[in-house]
Amino acid sequence: MNNTEHSILSASAVSPRSRGSSHATSEYAPGAAREVESSVSRPALFLAWSNLRQLSGSQTSRDASAAETWIATPLPVRVPSRRRDRGIWLLRNSFMRCAGWSRINAESAALLMICQVSFRPMYTAAKRVLDVAGSLLLLLLLLPLFALIAALVRIDSPGPAIFCQRRIGKDGGEFLLWKFRSMRVDAPKYAPSPASTLDPRLTRIGRLIRRISVDELPQLINVLRGEMSLVGPRPEMPFIVDSYSSLERKRLAVKPGITGLWQVSPARAFPIHENLQYDLHYIHHQSLLLDGAILLRTIAAVIYGIGAV
Secondary structure, eight states: OOHHHHHHHHHHHSOHHHHOOOOOOOSSOHHHHHHHTTTBOOHHHHHHHHHHHHHHTOOOHHHHHHHHHHHTSOOOOBOOOSSOOOOGGGGSOHHHHHHHHHHHHHBOHHHHHHSOOOOOHHHHHHHHHHHHHHHHHHHHHTHHHHHHHHHHHHHHSSSOSEEEEEEEOGGGOEEEEEEEOOBOTTSOSSSOOOSSTTOTTBOHHHHHHHHTTGGGTTHHHHHHTTSOEEESOOOBOHHHHTTOOTTGGGGGGSOOEEEOTTTTSTTTTSOGGGBHHHHHHHHHHOOHHHHHHHHHHHHHHHHTTOOOO
């Protein structure tokens, strides 16, 4: 990444609260729109632009300056489509995926907020069956990998191989989330997640397993227990949920997941609560086809090493 790209990325990573910028407003829900101003950020739009710029081969400073100005401009309101998003665009080429992320970012989160979450019994039952079958199968197939990772974690640094932490799930209920330990045992248990691989809390093996996202594999046990799903919004720590606005609490309407739309988006390097539009979009459009597309996109991200820090 060159200096120009780094400066633009830094500008796009500033949260709306500190930047003081305004976002989409809606004549249909003005009160909700005001709340959205402090909840939705635009980093994915920069990354979508960056991908498009690479496709076009443009490297000019004029384009970089224009992009930085565009990122600081309020998003236009886009009424969410009545058609259910099946997620097919997630499996297409880079250009189509960039267009898909841009559409999600341009949707009016204010309108998404007032949309009713459709709880369909057949979908819920089918998803639970697939969660149980999928988690059982993966636990059996990945047992040797579990043993290898656990051994490497223990050899690399003193302490247990498994790390447990309280997280907030569906309807605000607490549960113990399981992960392979990626940090030193003396690191604070409840603190903001590492924003860089240079974070001193991370161990050597921890950096690797977080990079390829295999530190999340023990959460298959949480899925089997019914506390999580294979696909859904990421569960947050209690101290973060305590500061949620009423809009942000919409994330708690469904079971949290090991992977989800935000996790496979270009904004995955930024805080979840500053990219609420992805979870709201998923909750509004959830279906087995969308779940399948997200799972396939997650597999591709793991293969190419596009994971968390």
